[in-house]
Amino acid sequence: MLAVYDTATGTVRPFASRVPGHVTAYVCGITPYAEAHLGHARPAVVWDVITRHLQHRGYRVTLVVNITDVDDRLIERAAAAGVPVAALAEENAARYLADMRRLGVEDPTYLSRATENLEPIVTLIERLLANGVAYPAGGDVYLRVRSIPDYGALSHRRLDDLLTGVRITPNPHKEDPLDFALWKGERPGEPSWPAPFGRGRPGWHIECSAMAWRYLGSWVDLHGGGVDLVFPHHENERVQTRAALDAEDGPGVGYWVHNGMVTTSGVKMSKSLGNGTALSDLIQRHGAAAVRAYLLSVHYRSPLEFSEAGMIELARGLDRVARLWDAVQDAPPAAAPLLGELGETLSQFPMRLDAALDSDFNTPAALGHLFDMVRAANRLIAEGALVAFGLARRNLLVARDALGLMLPGGGQAGAPHEPASGPPAAVTALVAERTEARTAGDFARADALRREIYAAGWAVEDRRDGPVVRPRSEA
RNA sequence: GGCGACGUAGCCAAGUGGUAAGGCAGGGGUCUGCAAAACCCCGAUUCCCCGGUUCGAAUCCGGGCGUCGCCUCCA
Numbered sequence: 001m002l003a004v005y006d007t008a009t010g011t012v013r014p015f016a017s018r019v020p021g022h023v024t025a026y027v028c029g030i031t032p033y034a035e036a037h038l039g040h041a042r043p044a045v046v047w048d049v050i051t052r053h054l055q056h057r058g059y060r061v062t063l064v065v066n067i068t069d070v071d072d073r074l075i076e077r078a079a080a081a082g083v084p085v086a087a088l089a090e091e092n093a094a095r096y097l098a099d100m101r102r103l104g105v106e107d108p109t110y111l112s113r114a115t116e117n118l119e120p121i122v123t124l125i126e127r128l129l130a131n132g133v134a135y136p137a138g139g140d141v142y143l144r145v146r147s148i149p150d151y152g153a154l155s156h157r158r159l160d161d162l163l164t165g166v167r168i169t170p171n172p173h174k175e176d177p178l179d180f181a182l183w184k185g186e187r188p189g190e191p192s193w194p195a196p197f198g199r200g201r202p203g204w205h206i207e208c209s210a211m212a213w214r215y216l217g218s219w220v221d222l223h224g225g226g227v228d229l230v231f232p233h234h235e236n237e238r239v240q241t242r243a244a245l246d247a248e249d250g251p252g253v254g255y256w257v258h259n260g261m262v263t264t265s266g267v268k269m270s271k272s273l274g275n276g277t278a279l280s281d282l283i284q285r286h287g288a289a290a291v292r293a294y295l296l297s298v299h300y301r302s303p304l305e306f307s308e309a310g311m312i313e314l315a316r317g318l319d320r321v322a323r324l325w326d327a328v329q330d331a332p333p334a335a336a337p338l339l340g341e342l343g344e345t346l347s348q349f350p351m352r353l354d355a356a357l358d359s360d361f362n363t364p365a366a367l368g369h370l371f372d373m374v375r376a377a378n379r380l381i382a383e384g385a386l387v388a389f390g391l392a393r394r395n396l397l398v399a400r401d402a403l404g405l406m407l408p409g410g411g412q413a414g415a416p417h418e419p420a421s422g423p424p425a426a427v428t429a430l431v432a433e434r435t436e437a438r439t440a441g442d443f444a445r446a447d448a449l450r451r452e453i454y455a456a457g458w459a460v461e462d463r464r465d466g467p468v469v470r471p472r473s474e475a
Numbered sequence: 476g477g478c479g480a481c482g483u484a485g486c487c488a489a490g491u492g493g494u495a496a497g498g499c500a501g502g503g504g505u506c507u508g509c510a511a512a513a514c515c516c517c518g519a520u521u522c523c524c525c526g527g528u529u530c531g532a533a534u535c536c537g538g539g540c541g542u543c544g545c546c547u548c549c550a
Binding site for chain 1: 476477478479480481486487488489490491496497498499500506507508509510511512513514515542543544545546547548549550
């Protein structure tokens with residue numbers, strides 16, 4: 001029984017979609033004004049696992065992810081660089097999407113850009129104006145926050161509390177300092193679009209209301225993003241959607257699912273602080289498999305304190321999983337179940353994995369079961385239990401499908417994987433030479449050759465059935 | 476100041492009432508020509524501190540201390 005934490009209620013609740021068998025989900029993506037860092041990969045990877053699990057549980061999932069391709073920051077940066085806003089946005093978005101693919105994140109059902117959704121945006125704003133919830137002022141359009149009785153219900157804030165610590169920029173056009181912009185009037189040199197209430201561009205929050213509405217209708221079962229979006233972004237999005245669609249049947253969100261921040265030196269990674277570790281660089285140095293697993297090694301709601309050492313340690317553990325895969329990938333399906341405690345660990349792995357994911361997508365617990373399974377498999381294999389090969393193979397494929405775990409070679413076409421590459425011919429020749437030396441009993445020479453092979457970046461392991469060459473693991 | 480989350484072994488991290496998963500590091504073994512890999516054994520009588528509820532609490536309640544996030548663009 002799947003249960004999901006909901007920010008609005010602050011509790012884990014049994015999951016049910018409004019329409020049986022179909023889940024509508026909306027996740028806030030990025031504003032591509034600069035290169036993405038690890039923090040931007042977190043929601044993508046987390047939601048990839050969430051989507052996989054929902055599908056595994058029999059749901060059809062319609063997932064919408066947005067790209068905010070027009071906003072203040074983007075306009076500033078583009079102007080500074082002397083390039084069009086759209087060009088800057090597309091360049092960064094393309095890099096981000098390429099990184100996501102390397103991380104094995106499946107494409108969402110709809111990848112939606114703000115600038116491609118002006119129609120629904122304008123429609124929503126018109127409705128809000130007609131409702132009297134919004135008002136035009138100085139070429140802009142604002143939402144009158146005080147007209148929303150339950151404003152703050154999602155983020156657990158009271159309007160009057162918001163006024164105290166304020167750092168809200170004074171704006172003479174606003175009736176109330178807490179009101180927020182739905183539409184920003186045209187300014188010279190900035191992108192703008194026509195609208196009945198004047199040329200301009202959309203405010204930050206309205207795009208998400210519009211895109212969710214366009215692709216998913218008035219009801220969103222799961223709405224996600226980083227916790228830093230809870231206020232004001234999601235709060236504002238929520239109230240404007242409800243106010244605009246109120247006439248239709250029960251607009252809303254079933255569960256607000258927010259992932260924790262990735263921090264470094266105890267501080268949130270952030271593009272504006274410039275303290276983020278570039279994602280592409282991280283993938284380059286540690287491999288996509290390690291980066292992905294690292295993001296899943298902590299529960300999605302907890303903060304994740306990034307550490308280079310932690311990433312390396314995790315990669316080392318992952319190596320054990322990869323080695324098991326090497327040993328079992330060609331095994332035939334297991335014909336019989338295995339008994340005993342170790343046998344159960346293998347037989348029941350899929351169930352245990354599902355149970356962990358059912359529990360608010362507990363990926364660290366899932367990884368724990370994975371390692372239990374690996375140890376049991378290795379031991380049974382060492383004891384000569386032939387069925388263990390088939391069960392282990394099945395289990396690794398189950399983990400691959402559920403978590404997007406990357407196995408060397410991928411296991412199957414189309415699966416996420418690290419590119420597999422064998423040793424170069426020169427190394428292969430050295431290995432052959434070493435085998436000869438060993439057979440001849442010349443161990444000094446064999447050891448010298450092993451050092452040479454190691455220096456070339458490869459490690460030789462002598463197994464019963466001959467030497468195995470693997471890329472040298474990082475020290 | 477307000478709102479929210481969190482504080483578990485050297486490090487990372489599960490665990491929301493029944494007596495502490497898992498990973499990494501470390502020590503000792505088995506195997507091996509030697510290694511590597513794999514496997515076995517060893518580590519918190521204890522879960523930030525102090526009270527309370529309970530037959531029983533890391534888990535619930537109250538109070539401290541500390542950390543992080545949001546209140547401003549932000550995954």
